[in-house]
Amino acid sequence: MELLPALSGHFGDRPDAVRVGDRAMSWADLAGAAGALADRIAGAPAVAVTATASFETIVTVLAGLAAGVPVVPVPPDSGPMEREHILRDAGAALVEGVDLAARGSYTAGGPGDATALILYTSGTTGAPKGVLLRRDAIAAGLDGLADAWDWTAGDTLVHGLPLYHVHGLVLGVLGALRTGSRLVHTVRPRPEAYAAARGSLYFGVPTVWHRVASDPASARALAPARLLVSGSAALPVPVFTKLRELTGHEPVERYGMTETLITVAARADGERRPGQVGRPIAGVQTRLVGEDGAPAPHDGESVGELQVRGATLFSGYLNRPDATAAAFAEDGWFRTGDVATIGPDGWHRIVGRSSTDxxxxxxxxxxxxxxxxxxxxxxxxxxxxxxxxxxxxxxxxxxxxxxxxxxxxxxxxxxxxxxxxxxxxxxxxxxxxxxxxxxxxxxxxxxx
Incomplete structure (x- = not known):
């Protein structure tokens, strides 16, 4: 299957297939606008976009995928030094003046091992590093989550997350275009906007869910939904409990990183445990390694560094071979730097970053x-x-x-x-x- 079958008519078309704020576009319109922009950027080594919550951002990303040109989403609130570093490091020209009314022929893009996105880390331990994400890694991650969450073309996905991270962009936009689900982006993740969207599948981070739980009317409006998903940080147990009381839903939690995409998740058809993130998705393996380098037992109590391998992993840090080598164990497992426990039944609990948590x-x-x-x-x-x-x-x-x-x-x-x-x-x-x-x-x- 191609990466984004919705853009090739695999699911037919609908005028409100993707909505951002007050504006809607069909899949055919998105494909046409992306095809026209792809003609402009074809042959570029990489392109960047100021990743606002807008159709201009979405079309630029889709154009890069169509043209086989890596796309670098730049946080809109990045300072001049950070922005200059990202553009220089990626060798990317900033795309401006996207014409949403232009129309061109959309193609499915490049081979599976081609770099689709270059997402930059937060830079908490030095200058931000460019994470190279391949097309086939994105496809594997989205398919694993579609399986875990029963995510289908019958869903309407709602979220208001930034479009320069895995959660908002890869899951929240590309995921909808791969599964054929309708997408409503609320621009900002306000509780009343979530309530008004009438979705079946909602994505949020703990801050968003805390705000929803603090707005009983908006929370109760989510009762008809099928699934609430929380990620990017641990969901506090009191928030989990409050959401269950107000919406009737126990949120699904999941775990991942920019370098790994989403690797562990609770399932739609399974139990939810507050403070735990489930089991590895299809195609992913995990292990715990103690401070002495030996395997840590899966007893639900012993902590160790969580290491990952599988189809969703990144292909390296751009221009940073030393950092890439240091990120992997000698036998090829990725060192997440996160500390976790794994229970006898395979359920994971993330303790946090080894350096701070x-x-x-x-x-x-x-x-x-x-x-x-x-x-x-x-x-x-x-x-x-x-x-x-x-x-x-x-x-x-x-x-x-x-x-x-x-x-x-x-x-x-x-x-x-x-x-x-x-x-x-x-x-x-x-x-x-x-x-x-x-x-x-x-x-x-x-x-x-």
Whole structure:
């Protein structure tokens, strides 16, 4: 099957196949506009697009796929230094002046092993790196998720996520064009916009679902949907519980990275476990590796670095052979840098990044997410982030950053100690007006 069969008429056509805000386009219109732009960019080494939530962004990506030219989505809020680095590193010219009314002949594009997208990492450990995503990796990932979520042409997918990440662009746009489902992009992921869209399948990040759960009327309007999907960060258990109460749905959680696409997910036809992300999708294998390099047991308690192999993996970092080599174990497994547990039944729980979310305190290995969920269970706490800070005696001490009203640090410390083991309580609680987050709603713990 070609990468995006909806653009070739495989599912027929419909005038409102894709809606962005107040504007709709048919698949035929999208294919025609993409075909016309593909003629303009054919032969370019790469093209870039300022990835706003717009049809101009979507058509540019589709044109690149049609012309066999890698596309570099640039975050619209990127500063001049970051933008210059991305364009220079990718050797990409910025596409401007996209004519949505132009029409050309759409083709299916290049071979499966050709690079389709170059997505740049957030650059938290240095300059952003360009992740090379092949057409066949994208196809494998989307097919695995279509299988896991029973995602078909009968669905209407709704989301309001940015179009420069895997979640919003690959899953949220290319996924609809591969499965033939209708797509409604709300431009911004506002609860009332989600409610008005009347979809069957909804994508959101935890920040979005927190806002939906805080708007009971909008949340209840999602009751007729088939599936709510959360990803890009761990969904706090209190949000999971509130969504279940208001919508009747237990959200499906999933896990992935830019380098791996989505590799692990709960299934539409299976159970949902708060704080866990399910099992590997078709074509993907995972394993846990301990600090000593030996396999970590799949007992649901032992933590280790999660490593991945399979059809969805990226083909390397652009112009960074050393970084590419360092990202893989000697036997070819990709080192995610995330710490996880795997249960006897194969269910995965992501503890977090090994650098920020695995806290080693007094000889104990503590997952930040568990402490965060305990804090969020307090009615006065709206947001929480937990990190490990250097400590002379303990090695690291647990420090909690919270957004809360009408509660003291000692009360929160005692609250966590009553819920979890005493050694998992925060030693310090710091109050903030808000937590620093990136465009996908992930807390930027390196800033705390």
């Amino acid at each position: 695995l806290i080693k305190s007094g000889g104990y290995r503590i997952g930040a997410g568990e402490v965060e969920n305990a804090l969020l269970a307090h009615p006065a706490v709206r947001e929480a982030a937990v990190v490990g800070a250097p400590h002379d005696d303990l090695g690291q001490e647990i420090v909690a950053y919270v957004v809360a009203d009408g509660v003291t640090a000692d009360e929160l410390i005692g609250f966590v100690a009553d819920q979890l083991s005493v050694h998992k309580r925060p030693r310090q609680v710091r109050f903030l007006p808000e937590l620093p987050r990136n465009g996908m709603g992930k807390v930027q713990k390196q800033l705390l």
